[in-house]
Amino acid sequence: xxQAFTRIDGGSLDLLIVADHASAHVPDDIDLGIEPxxxxxxxxxxxxxxxxxxxxxxQLGCTTLLAxxxxxxxxxxxxxxxPGLLPVMSDGHAIPGNRNADLxxxxxxxxxxxxxxxxxxxxxxxxxxxxxxxxxxxTLESDPAQKRPWDxxxxxxxxxxxxxxxxxxxxxxxxxxxxxxxxxxxxLNATMNRHAExxxxxxxxxxxxxxLVADAAGQERLAALIGPVLFQCRSRLV
Numbered sequence: 001x002x003q004a005f006t007r008i009d010g011g012s013l014d015l016l017i018v019a020d021h022a023s024a025h026v027p028d029d030i031d032l033g034i035e036p037x038x039x040x041x042x043x044x045x046x047x048x049x050x051x052x053x054x055x056x057x058x059q060l061g062c063t064t065l066l067a068x069x070x071x072x073x074x075x076x077x078x079x080x081x082x083p084g085l086l087p088v089m090s091d092g093h094a095i096p097g098n099r100n101a102d103l104x105x106x107x108x109x110x111x112x113x114x115x116x117x118x119x120x121x122x123x124x125x126x127x128x129x130x131x132x133x134x135x136x137x138x139t140l141e142s143d144p145a146q147k148r149p150w151d152x153x154x155x156x157x158x159x160x161x162x163x164x165x166x167x168x169x170x171x172x173x174x175x176x177x178x179x180x181x182x183x184x185x186x187x188l189n190a191t192m193n194r195h196a197e198x199x200x201x202x203x204x205x206x207x208x209x210x211x212l213v214a215d216a217a218g219q220e221r222l223a224a225l226i227g228p229v230l231f232q233c234r235s236r237l238v
Contacts, residue, residue, distance in 0.1 A: 003066075003068050003109065003110065004068045005111075005113070005114050006066040006068055007063065007064070008054055008057050008065065008172055009057075009060050009063050011060070011061025011062055011063075011194055012061065013060055013061045013062040014125040014126055014129065014238065015060060015063075015129045015230070016063055016064075016065065016125070017057060017066065017130075017133060017150075017191060017222065018055055018075035018118060018130055018131065018132050018133070018191060019046070019050065019053045019066045019067060019133050020046075020134070020191050020197075021045060021046035021077065022045070022053065022064045022066040023066060023068055024044045024045035024070045025069050025070060026070055026072070026073055026229070027073070032095050032097040033079065033094075033097035034095060036213050038072075039072075040062065041134075042137040043072065043090040043091050043093055044071065044072050045070060046134050046210070047210040047214055048065050048208060048210060048218070048219055049066075049133050049208070050215060052133065052213055052219050054232075055219060055220060055221050055223035056131070056226060056227055056230065057209060059224075060230065060231060061226055064120060065117060067114060067115075071087070072087060072090065072095055073106065073110065073111050074086060074106045075109040076110070077112060077134075077190050078190050078192065079193075080107070080111070087181060093097065111193055114226060115194065115195060118191070122195060122201065125216070125224050127134060127238040128179055129162075129201070129215040129234040130175065130195065130201060131203070132155075132192050132203060132204070133206050134155075134208070135208045135213060136182050136210060138209055138211055148182045149176060150176050150181055150209065151212060152170055152176075152178070152179045152206060152207065152209065152222075153169055153177070153178040153179075153183075153207035153236025154170075154178070154180070154190070155183075155184070155188070155189060155205035155206075156182060157185050157186050157192065158197055159197050159202065159203070161202055162204040162237060163204065163205075164234060165210060165233045166206075166230075166233055170225070170229055175225065178207075189205065192205055200236040203233075204229075204233050
């Protein structure tokens with residue numbers, strides 16, 4: 001483990017699981033100026049993603065790369081010039097400690113090492129496939145009227161090959177699946193745009209509803225449902 005990421009080696013299959021928002025960790029020398037309780041909410045971490053990623057790595061025999069810091073420290077799933085890279089507001093909560101933070105320092109410390117590690121792992125694979133795993137909250141604190149009833153969302157930008165395989169399989173498994181929901185991968189796909197689409201590497205982007213993976217039983221259930229779908233996508237596309 002480094003400050004930027006945790007690498008889990010589950011085996012030698014040419015499949016990389018990438019989890020940009022898997023951690024709520026804030027280094028001791030960074031003060032975000034927020035209540036500690038906020039680090040347990042979706043604004044800080046994609047709940048359940050680290051656990052499901054780890055289960056999938058063991059199930060499929062592949063490598064997982066988990067982000068090492070909270071998205072409130074730096075959002076690893078943003079382009080290098082994106083406004084939300086260093087958030088000062090998130091879902092109605094102010095992050096005052098980021099107002100005068102040194103963005104360049106955080107890029108050097110966390111962002112660049114994380115993305116470099118992804119590139120190195122992919123370069124070492126003969127026929128790589130990527131799973132980008134995230135989770136979403138059933139409602140937004142800043143917009144509670146907006147309901148998000150899907151169990152799982154599939155996101156993509158230009159490359160929807162894996163999405164077209166995965167969506168019917170997940171529906172057959174009994175899940176309510178959102179195609180480009182709860183938001184569009186054409187807007188929020190920075191890590192996969194950089195490492196997958198720009199290099200012609202097939203990938204699957206999954207968003208799990210957080211309340212379904214908030215405990216061990218839910219995490220095991222989703223991992224058991226996603227694993228065969230992921231393996232089928234890889235088998236058909238590489």
